[in-house]
Amino acid sequence: MDWFPTVTQLLFVLFGGMALGCAVAMVAQRNPLYSAISLVGVFVSLACLYVLLQAPFIAAIQVIVYAGAIMVLVIFVIMLLNVEEEARRPLRLTYLIPVGVLLAAVLVGEAAFMLQLGSGSARITPVAPAASDVGLTASIGTGMFTKYLLPFEVTSVLILMALVGAITLARQGRTPLLAAPGAPTEETPVLTTGRGQPAITPGDTAATGRAFAREQIEREESAAAAPAARAREAEERGEG
Amino acid sequence: MIPLTWYLALSAVLFTIGVVGVIIKRNAIQMFMCIELMLNAVNLTFVAFSSYFGDVTGQLFVFIVMTVAAAEAAVGLGIIIAIFRNRESLDVDDASLLRL
Numbered sequence: 001m002d003w004f005p006t007v008t009q010l011l012f013v014l015f016g017g018m019a020l021g022c023a024v025a026m027v028a029q030r031n032p033l034y035s036a037i038s039l040v041g042v043f044v045s046l047a048c049l050y051v052l053l054q055a056p057f058i059a060a061i062q063v064i065v066y067a068g069a070i071m072v073l074v075i076f077v078i079m080l081l082n083v084e085e086e087a088r089r090p091l092r093l094t095y096l097i098p099v100g101v102l103l104a105a106v107l108v109g110e111a112a113f114m115l116q117l118g119s120g121s122a123r124i125t126p127v128a129p130a131a132s133d134v135g136l137t138a139s140i141g142t143g144m145f146t147k148y149l150l151p152f153e154v155t156s157v158l159i160l161m162a163l164v165g166a167i168t169l170a171r172q173g174r175t176p177l178l179a180a181p182g183a184p185t186e187e188t189p190v191l192t193t194g195r196g197q198p199a200i201t202p203g204d205t206a207a208t209g210r211a212f213a214r215e216q217i218e219r220e221e222s223a224a225a226a227p228a229a230r231a232r233e234a235e236e237r238g239e240g
Numbered sequence: 241m242i243p244l245t246w247y248l249a250l251s252a253v254l255f256t257i258g259v260v261g262v263i264i265k266r267n268a269i270q271m272f273m274c275i276e277l278m279l280n281a282v283n284l285t286f287v288a289f290s291s292y293f294g295d296v297t298g299q300l301f302v303f304i305v306m307t308v309a310a311a312e313a314a315v316g317l318g319i320i321i322a323i324f325r326n327r328e329s330l331d332v333d334d335a336s337l338l339r340l
Contacts, residue, residue: 006241008241008242009241009242012242012246016246016250019250019254020250020253020254020257023254023257023258023277024257026257026261026270026273026274026277027257027260027261027264027265027274029270032267032269032270032273035269035270035273036269036273039273039276039277042254042277042280043280046280046283046284049247049250049284049287050284050287052242053247053287053288053291054291055287055290055291055299057299058283058287058299058302058303061303061306062283062306065306065309065310066276066280066306066309069310069313070276070309070310070313073313073314073317074269074272074273074313074317077269077317077320077321078269080321081320081321081324081330083267083269083330086265086266086267086270089266107256111249111252115245115248115249134290134291134294134295134296134299135287135290135291135296135299139296140296140299140300140303143296143297143300144300144303148297148300151300151304152304155304155307158307158308158311159307159310159311161311162310162311162312162314162315163314165314165315165318166314166315166317166318167318168318169315169318169319169321169322170318170321170322
């Protein structure tokens with residue numbers, strides 16, 4: 001019964017086949033939303049393979065981070081932008097197709113040769129995963145916070161940079177960011193003529209700006225002079 | 241028991257599908273998803289080696305790769321939205337010029 005596949009091998013073939021099928025479907029689809037759903041299938045199949053490899057922590061964060069967070073973001077963007085289906089276009093550079101087939105055959109042969117070489121080599125002796133505690137959360141946490149503390153901290157800096165970058169990129173126009181707490185809030189300088197409409201319209205030049213400023217100054221001066229003049233008149237009437 | 245080479249072969253094929261997708265796709269979001277597929281293929285290799293050699297380092301690498309992928313998703317989708325806002329299209333052929 002040596003040829004008979006074990007349960008593990010059957011599961012590998014099942015989930016590996018699912019991953020391959022979903023990957024091919026993802027590339028073949030023209031609708032981006034169907035591609036995204038296929039990619040979720042790839043992620044879930046890979047999570048199952050991680051469980052087979054006795055890495056439950058990686059399997060869990062594969063589902064949470066990839067299938068949960070990243071794909072939700074991607075699908076959100078697809079929905080937001082209302083992406084149309086990819087248009088069919090005529091093939092270009094068709095005379096290069098034989099060259100591509102040839103290079104693909106070379107690549108496949110090379111990969112098969114390397115895999116054959118690797119499996120026969122005595123230098124590396126991979127042992128099949130026994131019931132070990134390598135993939136458990138505790139051992140990963142121990143490694144992450146002792147030997148690999150610096151990469152972990154660098155990762156947090158990377159995430160901060162990505163956060164700032166994403167906000168900067170996706171910001172609409174040039175709306176001002178939130179002011180720092182305690183800082184004087186800056187009013188956006190919009191000149192108005194006092195009747196509500198903006199004083200400066202597109203096409204205005206420096207000359208019109210100067211004329212507008214002179215008009216403003218004159219109006220302010222007359223407004224400031226008016227109460228004083230009224231008071232003087234009242235005095236004169238009182239004396240008379 | 242499954243030989244290690246099975247996992248390596250599966251990972252290589254998935255990576256190649258991702259590369260082909262990046263080359264033949266013209267929609268920016270689909271190219272982006274193909275890049276995610278390539279990252280996942282590499283992750284499978286990391287986890288397979290880590291598990292077969294009984295060393296936890298590979299799985300820590302996978303954690304960091306996932307973090308980079310999350311950062312890439314945030315920034316990349318921000319860039320895609322910015323491109324769409326400027327050009328009303330996600331076709332990368334329409335974005336072949338740096339100027340508008």
